[in-house]
Amino acid sequence: MEATKRKALLVDITQCVGCKACELKCKEVHGFPEEPATKLNDTTFTFVDERAGGKFVRRMCQHCNEPACASVCPVGAIEKLPEGPVVYNGKKCIGCRYCMIACPNEVPKYQWSKLAPYMRKCDMCADRVRNGQPTNCTEACPVGATIFGDRDAMLKEARKRLDSDPNYVQHIYGQDEFGGTSVLFISDVPFEKLGFLVPKAEKPLPALSAAALADVPTVTFVGGSLLAGLYWITQRRREVMIAEGKLKAESHEERS
Amino acid sequence: MSRLLKHLTLWRVLSAAIIIAGIYGAYVRFFVGWQASTHLSDAQPWGVWVGVGTLCGVALSAGGFAISAAVHLLGMERYRPVVKASVLISFLGYCTVCVGYLYELGLPWNMWRIFINWNRHSVLFEVAGCVILYTTVLTLEFCPNLIAKLPWVRLREGILHYEHKLAIALALIGTVLSSMHQSFLGGLFLIMQDKMYPLWYSQYIHTMFYMSALPAGLAVVIMVMYLSMRSLGAKIDYSILTDLAKVIVPMLYIYGIFRFIDLINHDGLKYMFQFRSETAYFWTEILLLVVLPIIGYSMPRVRNNPKALYWTSAVLAMGVITNRVNVSITSLEWFTHANYVPSWIEMVLMLACFVVAGIVFRLCVLYLDIFPRAQKRERWLSTPATA
Numbered sequence: 001m002e003a004t005k006r007k008a009l010l011v012d013i014t015q016c017v018g019c020k021a022c023e024l025k026c027k028e029v030h031g032f033p034e035e036p037a038t039k040l041n042d043t044t045f046t047f048v049d050e051r052a053g054g055k056f057v058r059r060m061c062q063h064c065n066e067p068a069c070a071s072v073c074p075v076g077a078i079e080k081l082p083e084g085p086v087v088y089n090g091k092k093c094i095g096c097r098y099c100m101i102a103c104p105n106e107v108p109k110y111q112w113s114k115l116a117p118y119m120r121k122c123d124m125c126a127d128r129v130r131n132g133q134p135t136n137c138t139e140a141c142p143v144g145a146t147i148f149g150d151r152d153a154m155l156k157e158a159r160k161r162l163d164s165d166p167n168y169v170q171h172i173y174g175q176d177e178f179g180g181t182s183v184l185f186i187s188d189v190p191f192e193k194l195g196f197l198v199p200k201a202e203k204p205l206p207a208l209s210a211a212a213l214a215d216v217p218t219v220t221f222v223g224g225s226l227l228a229g230l231y232w233i234t235q236r237r238r239e240v241m242i243a244e245g246k247l248k249a250e251s252h253e254e255r256s
Numbered sequence: 257m258s259r260l261l262k263h264l265t266l267w268r269v270l271s272a273a274i275i276i277a278g279i280y281g282a283y284v285r286f287f288v289g290w291q292a293s294t295h296l297s298d299a300q301p302w303g304v305w306v307g308v309g310t311l312c313g314v315a316l317s318a319g320g321f322a323i324s325a326a327v328h329l330l331g332m333e334r335y336r337p338v339v340k341a342s343v344l345i346s347f348l349g350y351c352t353v354c355v356g357y358l359y360e361l362g363l364p365w366n367m368w369r370i371f372i373n374w375n376r377h378s379v380l381f382e383v384a385g386c387v388i389l390y391t392t393v394l395t396l397e398f399c400p401n402l403i404a405k406l407p408w409v410r411l412r413e414g415i416l417h418y419e420h421k422l423a424i425a426l427a428l429i430g431t432v433l434s435s436m437h438q439s440f441l442g443g444l445f446l447i448m449q450d451k452m453y454p455l456w457y458s459q460y461i462h463t464m465f466y467m468s469a470l471p472a473g474l475a476v477v478i479m480v481m482y483l484s485m486r487s488l489g490a491k492i493d494y495s496i497l498t499d500l501a502k503v504i505v506p507m508l509y510i511y512g513i514f515r516f517i518d519l520i521n522h523d524g525l526k527y528m529f530q531f532r533s534e535t536a537y538f539w540t541e542i543l544l545l546v547v548l549p550i551i552g553y554s555m556p557r558v559r560n561n562p563k564a565l566y567w568t569s570a571v572l573a574m575g576v577i578t579n580r581v582n583v584s585i586t587s588l589e590w591f592t593h594a595n596y597v598p599s600w601i602e603m604v605l606m607l608a609c610f611v612v613a614g615i616v617f618r619l620c621v622l623y624l625d626i627f628p629r630a631q632k633r634e635r636w637l638s639t640p641a642t643a
Contacts, residue, residue, distance in 0.1 A: 039298075040298075041298060068447050071375075071377045071378065071447070072377075072378050072379065072380060072447060073375055073378055073380075074370060074375055074378045074380040074381035074384055075369045075370055075373035075374075075375060075381070076373050076374070076375035076378075077373070092366075092369055092373050093362075093363055093366065093369075094361050094362075094363050094364070094366045094367055094369055094370065095361045095362020095363035095364070095366070096360075096361055096362075096380060097301040097302060097362065098378070098380050098444070100298070100301035101301050101302050101448065101451075101588075102447050102448060104448075104450045104451060106298070106299070106592065109298045110298060110301060110362070112289075112290045112291050112296070112297065112298070113289065113290075113291060114289070114290075115286070115287070115289055116362075116363060117290065117362045117363070118362075118363075197450060199449075199450050200449050200450055201449065205447050205449065205450075206377060206447065208446045208447050208449055208459070209377070209378075209379050209443060209446045209447050210377065211446075211459075212379070212440075212443045212446055212462055213376075213377070213379065213382065213443075216382065216436065219435070219436075220432055220436065223431075223432055223435060224428065224432050227325070227329050227428055227431055227432070228428060230329055230330055231328075231329045231330075231331075231424065231428070234329070234330060234331030235331070237331070238331065
């Protein structure tokens with residue numbers, strides 16, 4: 001799938017007025033109880049986090065281009081769609097919760113109150129996005145603080161805003177973080193002060209496990225051959241010793 | 257009545273209490289819910305069931321593959337008398353881990369998905385695959401003990417005829433599979449670079465899991481053999497255990513040095529002396545896992561004293577448990593602020609599985625030929641004194 005098809009959200013933190021329309025719309029669409037939230041949970045896929053200095057930051061799944069959650073899922077229940085959304089298929093899920101612990105932003109949440117709990121998180125309104133429609137939260141935003149479009153166009157728009165106003169922090173959060181994400185943020189306050197995680201490395205997280213997994217065939221083959229070789233040597237030494245009469249054939253005694 | 261009372265030893269009462277509590281715990285976990293049975297939360301999705309039940313369950317069961325590789329592949333006949341016991345320990349350990357997953361997973365009835373929905377990018381998939389295969393290998397390695405008790409002579413001899421050849425192949429496959437998943441249990445944490453406290457995160461964490469699992473597995477063999485000698489009348493040459501202890505020492509040196517160099521490479525030295533709770537957990541771990549066992553095992557006075565050897569091994573096992581708990585729980589605390597303390601049901605349900613494994617071990621020793629025993633006629637519920 002060509003990269004141009006990939007969609008993204010652009011959140012301009014300078015424009016957010018904290019009205020929580022996105023949060024409420026999301027809850028309404030999913031039929032969740034409409035209580036104000038202060039953190040993500042199994043009935044809150046996005047919420048508006050009020051930070052010191054009157055800044056409002058939308059918290060939600062970043063929809064990484066190379067998601068840690070999807071890479072760690074042993075049964076492949078999480079998938080990155082070419083259009084951008086990272087979606088979850090509960091039918092495959094076994095409930096190991098590795099996605100929850102692997103996500104650097106602690107986005108996947110669990111239905112702890114249920115006897116058959118599933119993982120829950122924002123799916124970037126995948127059905128709408130597939131049809132070229134913007135996400136519900138984008139439509140709900142009365143001031144255009146969240147906008148939706150092709151990822152390339154969103155990056156261009158973000159760059160334009162950063163260039164036109166020096167008050168912006170000259171950084172698009174999500175352009176490169178975690179190997180790039182489908183939710184981009186721009187702000188006039190440093191991101192780390194707004195509770196954003198500054199990743200230790202910009203390369204996608206799945207690369208960290210992939211490096212170790214790539215060694216598996218080599219280690220298996222070399223290690224297996226080495227062991228087989230050692231076995232052959234010990235057997236050979238044993239045979240020689242038996243032939244030389246130093247060891248009785250049936251004896252299990254230790255050879256020096 | 258007095259006959260019955262004689263059987264009521266402290267350990268039997270304690271075991272029964274833990275099992276009953278465990279059954280109640282399982283009821284709460286499956287029929288009341290997660291919030292009633294565990295202290296897990298969105299901030300703490302993995303607790304002791306993963307940190308101890310899985311990570312330690314597997315690490316402490318490493319003795320089986322280590323001893324069978326040593327005897328079957330490397331020709332160290334010295335350890336042949338403890339092969340069967342080590343395989344039995346591992347077999348029961350892995351069974352415990354597999355049973356543990358029935359209550360650890362949120363949707364255990366979907367477990368079979370792992371057979372058809374493969375995600376080869378997932379370290380957990382590799383671990384699950386290896387654990388399933390290796391448990392099969394252990395089952396095959398354990399089977400001859402049961403087959404040897406078959407009343408049909410020709411069938412029995414027919415099967416056991418192939419046992420020796422099979423044992424070597426199984427030891428080889430088992431070693432490769434074990435090496436893979438022992439290390440990949442550490443590999444699970446490779447992806448958590450941003451979340452883990454620097455004292456524990458390492459891009460070689462999988463290597464270190466492997467290097468610490470080996471001595472831990474051997475220490476458990478020492479412990480179990482000591483207890484078997486004491487309470488099951490095992491007739492095993494004690495010097496086998498002291499030799500195992502001697503083998504563990506260089507392993508611990510290598511682990512300690514590797515860990516230290518790795519900390520230097522990660523620029524982790526500056527975290528070693530900060531005034532934080534992590535520092536205390538770290539040093540407890542190093543003390544139990546590396547320092548104390550090396551000192552203990554290196555002293556002939558300790559090695560030649562069965563009780564002291566047992567307790568040194570127990571300290572090493574505790575060290576590995578501390579390490580796994582630190583990696584999977586402590587190291588994330590600064591990031592998640594979960595303030596996790598396991599619930600009593602989490603603890604008791606897990607403990608009950610280990611207790612059942614212990615009882616099955618005892619039954620196997622009493623009814624099968626795991627190792628030669630002094631009191632041949634002793635059976636279940638007969639006290640050693642009356643035998």
